Structures are given as C-alpha cells and as structure tokens.
Amino acid sequence: MQIHPILYNTKPAVKPTFCGKQTNFLELLHRNYSLDVKTIVEKITKNYQPASTSGSNAVYNIYPNKPKTIPAANTVKGLMEIVVNRSKKLVESIKIFAGNKEEKLLESSEYTYNKKGQIIRILRSTTSPNDNLHQIKTNIKYEDNGITIQKDFDNGTKYLKTIITTLNNKKHILKFSKNNTGTIEKFKYTEKEALCSSREKEGTGVLFEASGDPLTGEMVFSKNITSPCNRGEYIELLSNGNYYKQVVAKDWHISTKEIPASIADDFIHQKVDLMTPENEMLTKLEEYGL
Numbered sequence: 325m326q327i328h329p330i331l332y333n334t335k336p337a338v339k340p341t342f343c344g345k346q347t348n349f350l351e352l353l354h355r356n357y358s359l360d361v362k363t364i365v366e367k368i369t370k371n372y373q374p375a376s377t378s379g380s381n382a383v384y385n386i387y388p389n390k391p392k393t394i395p396a397a398n399t400v401k402g403l404m405e406i407v408v409n410r411s412k413k414l415v416e417s418i419k420i421f422a423g424n425k426e427e428k429l430l431e432s433s434e435y436t437y438n439k440k441g442q443i444i445r446i447l448r449s450t451t452s453p454n455d456n457l458h459q460i461k462t463n464i465k466y467e468d469n470g471i472t473i474q475k476d477f478d479n480g481t482k483y484l485k486t487i488i489t490t491l492n493n494k495k496h497i498l499k500f501s502k503n504n505t506g507t508i509e510k511f512k513y514t515e516k517e518a519l520c521s522s523r524e525k526e527g528t529g530v531l532f533e534a535s536g537d538p539l540t541g542e543m544v545f546s547k548n549i550t551s552p553c554n555r556g557e558y559i560e561l562l563s564n565g566n567y568y569k570q571v572v573a574k575d576w577h578i579s580t581k582e583i584p585a586s587i588a589d590d591f592i593h594q595k596v597d598l599m600t601p602e603n604e605m606l607t608k609l610e611e612y613g614l
Contacts, residue, residue, distance in 0.1 A: 361602060362413040362441060367614060368406060380411040385425075389613040399453070401430065404612050414441060418608060435601070442466055443601040464601060471600060480504065486598065497598065511594055514538065521590055523550075534590040543567075543589045559588050 374382035384406045402423035407416040414437055422428040428451060436445035446462040458478055465472045470489030477484070484501040499511035506526035513519050519536035534546035548557040555572040562568050567588035570580045586592065599607065 360441065361415055361437075361443065361605070364606065364609060364614075365408050365410075365413040365415060368408060368609075369410065371614070374408075380409050381416060382408050382410050384408060386612050386614070388611060399428075399430070401611070402427065404608070412437075412441070415605065418605070420608070433605075435605075438466075440466075443605075446601055462601065473600065477503075488600070499594075499598065511598075519591065521594060536591050541591055542585075543591050546588070546590055559583075561585075 368384055369382075372384045372386060375385045376383045386404045386406065388401060388404070399422045401420055403421045403425050405417075405419040405421070405425065407418075408414070409416050415435055417432070417434045419429060419433075420431040422430055431448065431450045433446055433448045435443050438444045442464070444464050444466075446460070446464075448460045448462070450458050450460070452458060460478075461476045463474045465474075467489075469491070470487065473486045473488075475484040476482075482501060482503040484499070487496075487498045489496045494515040494517070495513070496515070497511070497513040499509070501509045507523065508526065509521070509523050511521040516538050519538045519541065521534050522530050523532040524530045531550045532546070532548045534543050536543045542561060543559075544561050546557075546559045548559075549555070551557065553574075555574060555576070558570045558572070560568050560570075562582065565585055566582045567585060568580065569583050569588070570578055572578055
C-alpha cells in the first residue's frame with residue numbers, strides 16, 4: 325500500500341488499500357456466544373476418570389498434551405483440576421497449577437449459574453510472574469439478542485464493561501474500561517462496517533486511536549501521542565503484512581521503519597477481553613487437548 329506523508333496532527337487523506345494476512349481476531353468475534361457448558365461436561369466425563377468424588381461433585385485432573393510455557397515467568401502450565409457437578413452437568417471450578425498440584429497455583433476460577441445453566445458470575449484469582457495475587461469479579465447479564473459482561477479488577481482498580489449484541493443481523497460489540505488512574509479505553513466493532521479503539525486520560529482527550537479493517541480484523545492505522553519524548557507515532561499497514569511506523573520528533577524530524585504485525589496491531593491485544601465466560605472456559609480446555 326502507498327504510505328502517505330504524515331504530519332503532526334494529520335491522517336492519510338486517502339483510504340488505504342492493503343492485502344495483509346488475516347488474523348483470528350474476527351473468528352473470535354464470531355464464535356458461538358451461546359455455548360452450552362453441559363456439552364463441555366459431557367466431553368470431560370466421557371474421556372476422563374475422576375480422581376475423587378464427593379456427593380454430586382467429581383474432581384478431574386488433566387495434564388496438557390503439549391506443556392505451555394508462560395514466557396514472562398518461565399513457568400510451565402501443568403495440572404488442571406476441574407470440579408464438575410455431575411447431576412447438573414456444570415463446571416463448578418477450574419484450577420491451573422505450575423507442574424503438579426503441590427506446586428504454585430497459577431489460576432483459580434469459580435462459576436455460578438442461573439436456572440438455564442448460563443454462567444452469571446465468576447470469581448477468578450491469578451498469580452502474576454512476580455507472585456502478586458489478583459482478583460477479577462465478573463457479572464454477566466443475558467438478553468434475547470445479546471450479552472453484557474462487567475468485570476471488576478482488584479476491588480475497583482479497573483472496571484470493564486463489554487456489550488455484545490446482534491442488530492439487523494449484524495454483530496455489534498462495545499467495550500469500555502476505566503482504571504483508578506483515570507485512563508479510559510473504548511472499543512467498537514460493527515460487522516462489515518467499522519472497527520476502532522481509543523485510549524484517553526480524563527481531561528486530556530484522546531491520546532491513542534486505532535482503526536481496523538472490519539473484514540479482516542487487522543489494524544490499518546494508529547496514532548499515538550502518549551510519549552513525552554516525541555510529538556507522535558503513526559503506524560500504517562503495508563501490503564506485505566508488516567507495518568510502517570513513523571515517529572515525529574520534538575524538532576519535527578520524521579524517522580521511519582518497518583515493524584512486525586504482532587508488535588503493532590492493537591486489535592491482537594484486545595482479544596482477551598472480548599471472550600464470553602463460556603468461551604474463556606472452552607479456550608482453557610482446548611489448551612489441554614479437550
């Protein structure tokens with residue numbers, strides 16, 4: 325694609341054209357958001373023997389086919405302990421350990437359901453690479469044509485709300501988050517029409533914004549003016565799938581270089597917050613070969 329000259333506060337005047345590689349971002353947005361947890365339980369009980377039982381509950385210990393390393397901590401995800409309510413066919417909790425059960429607990433999730441068997445609350449605890457404990461409380465509301473997910477991180481340190489709806493046969497996704505330092509993030513996706521995100525600080529206006537192609541999920545353009553060391557950083561997608569980064573220095577000098585998509589693409593980093601509780605659960609189990 326042609327790179328247009330970028331000045332301090334301008335964007336390309338012509339809509340860019342490109343043929344970069346498709347990501348799995350849109351596949352994630354179009355997953356089956358009404359996944360039935362009971363089908364997951366049936367698969368577990370069919371393929372694994374319980375390690376222990378107590379009343380209706382059964383504990384299943386599962387190891388990954390290919391151990392996954394967490395790069396930042398150099399820790400290997402090991403045993404997954406799943407507690408299943410066999411009478412209701414629901415997953416009560418999931419714990420993931422580093423190695424065997426006697427080693428460090430990396431993640432713990434407890435699930436609460438409504439009468440339809442849909443997840444309505446999750447209490448999750450995670451341990452960071454430097455051994456800090458974090459808690460995420462999630463509440464979910466279901467409607468005829470959508471779902472609303474609200475998350476509270478570490479008792480108000482960060483609040484996040486995601487709304488996924490279908491209107492006029494098109495998927496619409498809105499995401500809003502705010503942390504205790506006043507940073508606000510927004511995300512909007514309208515199927516085949518728009519894909520964009522932004523970040524701002526209360527009282528200062530938009531400091532970062534990115535627009536993407538609604539048909540591929542790739543970021544096409546971004547503008548970042550958060551750094552005190554320069555006037556702005558601008559990134560555009562190239563036809564080879566890489567990105568072209570232009571940095572405008574304080575003296576208005578422009579430096580340029582190509583950078584890999586995994587570093588530049590804002591929407592790659594949005595994926596974790598766009599998953600419903602059922603799909604988060606399914607993704608964990610898929611990592612373990614289920």
